[in-house]
Amino acid sequence: MQVDYDVIIIGAGLAGGCLALALAATDLRIAVVEANAREQRYASPAGDRALALAGGTITLLDNLGIWEAIKPQATPIAHIHVSDQGHFGKTRLSAEREGVPALGYVITARSIEDHIANLLAQSPNITQFCPARIIGISSSTQEASVSLKQADQASVINARLVVGADGGQSSVRKLLEIGQNITDYGQTALVTTVKTTKAHANTAYERFTAAGPLALLPTTNGQSSVVWTRSTEQAAALMAGSEADFMAQLQSCFGYRLGELTLTAPRRAFPLSLIRAKHMQVGRVIIIGNAVHQLHPVAGQGFNLGLRDVIVLAEQLIQQHTAGLDIGENGFLHAYVQKRLKDHNRVIGFTDGLIKLFSNQSNILAIARNTGLTFLDHLPGAKSYLARRAMGLSVDY
Numbered sequence: 001m002q003v004d005y006d007v008i009i010i011g012a013g014l015a016g017g018c019l020a021l022a023l024a025a026t027d028l029r030i031a032v033v034e035a036n037a038r039e040q041r042y043a044s045p046a047g048d049r050a051l052a053l054a055g056g057t058i059t060l061l062d063n064l065g066i067w068e069a070i071k072p073q074a075t076p077i078a079h080i081h082v083s084d085q086g087h088f089g090k091t092r093l094s095a096e097r098e099g100v101p102a103l104g105y106v107i108t109a110r111s112i113e114d115h116i117a118n119l120l121a122q123s124p125n126i127t128q129f130c131p132a133r134i135i136g137i138s139s140s141t142q143e144a145s146v147s148l149k150q151a152d153q154a155s156v157i158n159a160r161l162v163v164g165a166d167g168g169q170s171s172v173r174k175l176l177e178i179g180q181n182i183t184d185y186g187q188t189a190l191v192t193t194v195k196t197t198k199a200h201a202n203t204a205y206e207r208f209t210a211a212g213p214l215a216l217l218p219t220t221n222g223q224s225s226v227v228w229t230r231s232t233e234q235a236a237a238l239m240a241g242s243e244a245d246f247m248a249q250l251q252s253c254f255g256y257r258l259g260e261l262t263l264t265a266p267r268r269a270f271p272l273s274l275i276r277a278k279h280m281q282v283g284r285v286i287i288i289g290n291a292v293h294q295l296h297p298v299a300g301q302g303f304n305l306g307l308r309d310v311i312v313l314a315e316q317l318i319q320q321h322t323a324g325l326d327i328g329e330n331g332f333l334h335a336y337v338q339k340r341l342k343d344h345n346r347v348i349g350f351t352d353g354l355i356k357l358f359s360n361q362s363n364i365l366a367i368a369r370n371t372g373l374t375f376l377d378h379l380p381g382a383k384s385y386l387a388r389r390a391m392g393l394s395v396d397y
């Protein structure tokens, strides 16, 4: 049966955009459906969020042909400093001691998305529907169909495979009635950027406090990106209060390692929960990236994990297509899902455990984790493992 496309990708964010790029060099006919026009996405403050990229992620971005072009906009992390407020334990890592050029890189989501959008526009086998929203989806033994709305125009397109990469509020997931397991941490991440009177010297700081972790990641122009996790009530009060109040409390929580902090961007709040879809596949439709898993940013793993969904899927799709087999066939998609479950379980288990360990106010736990941090300072292998994983800079893939 003739179909309009081989693959329809819903969502051209980090996961959907990278998947389209990973398939761009094949002869697959690809449609990409994105709800927001490029100018809207560019202007959105969400694009300012700083992502800490692990070594493995850099390699994957390099394989996609993206990294060299965006590297000048990324800040290398030369040192990592992990501490626990009010307790003695701390651990430090250095790229030089580890014998690597950088422990990871920090870059805004916008820098990556913008470059991907340029490349997608140049790919002859990619048709873009943008701005367009998905309003319906169905799957049969032969094809999957997607109903779209572009301005006031409705249309239907079909393909062998539909991939939902439309983020945490995924319409694909909702239309397919895929349920979610939700753990509400009762926390909110406050995100902004600060200038510091002392140079950050390419150091990333992760400070665990009883109310949640505080990360300062080095970025361009001597600024640091702040991801500050507080209880929902504290975060609401910090957002409602004055900038001066906010900065006074941030300074008191972080201390003066970087001198005085000055706010250089608006404050934004992201409520935090661990959300995981109960399934990844329904017929010829699968979901990837944040449509499947939304993690707490404490371990900075969201994009790192989503990109691995993309790469594994792209590799398997290319193999299946090259062998002349159906890329939406049930057994084939089921095998992909099984392959990804292990990685999801591992990363989600680690992130969840980290939040519980470092959010707990019990003295016994505080002693245990401080002893742990100090102990780690004398155990380079273990220190490297925990500190890198805690910041999303794990190298394992």
Ligand SMILES: Cc1cc2nc3c(=O)[nH]c(=O)nc-3n(C[C@H](O)[C@H](O)[C@H](O)COP(=O)(O)OP(=O)(O)OC[C@H]3O[C@@H](n4cnc5c(N)ncnc54)[C@H](O)[C@@H]3O)c2cc1C
Residues within 6 Å of the ligand: 010, 011, 012, 013, 014, 015, 016, 033, 034, 035, 036, 049, 050, 051, 052, 053, 109, 132, 133, 134, 165, 166, 167, 168, 169, 170, 171, 172, 189, 191, 227, 270, 288, 289, 290, 291, 297, 299, 300, 301, 302, 303, 304, 305, 306, 392
């Ligand atoms: C504060 C914060 C800090 C973070 N820090 C890190 C970090 O350090 N490291 C890390 O790895 N990750 C981090 N993350 C997570 C990372 O940002 C996400 O994992 C990543 O953006 C998910 O990519 P995605 O493509 O799945 O979803 P998104 O980036 O949300 O993209 C979804 C796309 O789908 C489009 N869309 C939505 N609905 C529809 C529809 N109905 N029809 C068509 N299109 C639609 C949207 O416009 C968007 O373009 C952080 C997140 C937050 C909130």
